[in-house]
Amino acid sequence: xxxxxxRRASDYQPTIWAAGVATxxxxxxxxxxxxxxxxxxxxxxxxxxxxxxGESFIACAExxxxxxxxxxxxxxxxxxxxxxxxxxxNAKVVRYWLFHAKEETFRPNSEVDRIRWLRPARxxxxxxxxxxxxxxxAATSMAADRPAGKVLLVRHVDAGNKKKWxxxxxxxxxxxxxxxxxxxxxxxxxxxxxxxxxxxxxLRCEQTVGPLAQRLGMRVELSQRLxxxxxxxxxxxxxxxxxxxxxxxxxxxxxxxxxxxxLAGDPRVTVSGALExxxxxxxxxxxxxxxxxxxxxxxxx
Numbered sequence: 384x385x386x387x388x389x390r391r392a393s394d395y396q397p398t399i400w401a402a403g404v405a406t407x408x409x410x411x412x413x414x415x416x417x418x419x420x421x422x423x424x425x426x427x428x429x430x431x432x433x434x435x436x437g438e439s440f441i442a443c444a445e446x447x448x449x450x451x452x453x454x455x456x457x458x459x460x461x462x463x464x465x466x467x468x469x470x471x472x473n474a475k476v477v478r479y480w481l482f483h484a485k486e487e488t489f490r491p492n493s494e495v496d497r498i499r500w501l502r503p504a505r506x507x508x509x510x511x512x513x514x515x516x517x518x519x520x521a522a523t524s525m526a527a528d529r530p531a532g533k534v535l536l537v538r539h540v541d542a543g544n545k546k547k548w549x550x551x552x553x554x555x556x557x558x559x560x561x562x563x564x565x566x567x568x569x570x571x572x573x574x575x576x577x578x579x580x581x582x583x584x585x586l587r588c589e590q591t592v593g594p595l596a597q598r599l600g601m602r603v604e605l606s607q608r609l610x611x612x613x614x615x616x617x618x619x620x621x622x623x624x625x626x627x628x629x630x631x632x633x634x635x636x637x638x639x640x641x642x643x644x645x646l647a648g649d650p651r652v653t654v655s656g657a658l659e660x661x662x663x664x665x666x667x668x669x670x671x672x673x674x675x676x677x678x679x680x681x682x683x684x
Contacts, residue, residue, distance in 0.1 A: 399475040400600070402443035403431025404466055404482035405462060406454055414526045416506040416519060417484065419451050420497040424443075424465030427499070429518060430454075431477050440478045448482060452498050453489040453561065458482055460529075462521050463576025463629045464599045465514050476600050478509040479518050479576060481525050514574040520631060521576050534668040534675070535572065536642075537633040538660050540564035542587040551632035557590045564663035564683065569595045571681075577601070578628040581621065588633040591663075595631070609634040615645040619675075626673035634662055646678050656680025 406417040406429075418427045432447040434440065441458060448454050462479040469475050489498050501509060503523040510516050524531045541561035548555045558564060572595055580596045581604045582588040589603055596603045608617040609632060618638065624631075639660045646652045646668075657680055660666065665681040 396621065398473045399438075399469065400433060400434045401431055401433060401448065401475060401477040402440040403477050403479050403518075404444050404448045404458070405429055405454070405479060405507070405518055406448055406482040406484050407522065407526050408484040408487075409509040410500075413502065414523065415500040415502055416522065417448075417454065418499045418501060418506055418509055419450060419495045420499070421494060421565060422496045423494070424511075427509050428511055429515050441480065443482050444478075446483070447552070451473075451492070451495045452487075454482075454487050456483050456485040460627070461524060461578055462518055462525065463575055463578050464597045464601065465518065466573040467514055474598065476598070479522075481522050493577045495573050518576050519573055525627075528671065530627060530672040532670040532673070533629045534622055534625070534670060535575065535577075535631045536639060536666040536668055537568065537591060538636055538639050538662055538664055539583070539585070539588045539591040539633055540568070541665040542662075547664075553584065554586045559585050561587070561590075561663075565591055565594060567683065568592075568663060568665075569598065572631065573598060576629055577631055579604065579625065579630040580611065580633075581606050581625075582633040583611065583613075583635060583638075585611065585635070588635070592631060592633045609638060611635040611637050613638045615642045618642050622668070622670060623673035626670065636662070639666070643678070645674055649675075651676070654679075657682075 407414040420427055421429055430448040432453045434443045459481045462481055464478045467475045506519055507516050541558045541564055542555050543558040580592050580601055582592050584605045593603055606621060608621045647654045647658055650676055663683050667681055668675045669677045669681045
């Protein structure tokens with residue numbers, strides 16, 4: 384099987400566009416989050432729904448939380464985009480916002496028969512889906528610590544033997560093994576809320592995160608600050624400019640290695656996990672005001 388047939392671009396195109404909110408209110412100085420119960424599915428989830436024709440994502444999100452839970456309020460920030468496959472086998476993409484509730488007039492309706500306002504830990508226990516849990520975790524961080532952000536630092540997947548590649552290195556593609564690693568990455572990252580995807584200009588990096596971007600209806604931004612051999616200062620400037628966002632960065636071992644050694648040597652940064660960066664692996668960097676405060680290694684699936 385040729386590597387290009389591992390997946391076609393059309394395989395990643397979403398068939399359902401939707402929007403939703405992680406809705407919170409403050410009680411005694413602490414946030415509570417809204418979950419809705421849908422009797423059709425007997426689940427507890429975040430308010431969300433499909434876009435009407437010509438409707439914007441934000442307008443859809445505001446409409447859905449009002450229709451399902453009778454809540455009006457203020458959209459404060461974009462949490463990110465997640466994707467998944469529905470029970471019917473359709474690719475679905477949901478863009479979520481942090482929503483501060485101001486007024487509540489819930490009445491049971493055809494979609495939702497009950498609602499609950501819960502502290503973050505209880506909401507995470509009650510919610511029915513891991514993708515909603517990931518959105519809730521991000522929303523909790525945003526509500527409690529507005530300058531907080533997250534970087535998912537990806538090393539590109541396998542691209543074969545560079546010594547045997549006869550053309551320019553910039554166009555060296557990922558291998559069959561790399562396609563398998565890419566599939567695992569897409570599966571893992573789809574359910575993590577993401578605001579931006581940025582890649583090194585090298586083809587193998589673009590191919591590593593391109594399918595994720597296609598599935599989420601996003602575009603891959605290219606940056607020389609992620610090129611092979613870029614300095615830690617190059618990458619840190621990119622991270623600093625992405626404050627308060629959840630961003631995927633795809634780069635090379637020659638770039639990620641020096642960056643991670645730099646962070647490991649910074650006493651202000653808590654680093655957990657093996658200090659390694661094999662192809663197709665992840666580092667999760669938590670930021671505050673654009674500065675990395677902790678880093679966690681996530682081994683390949």
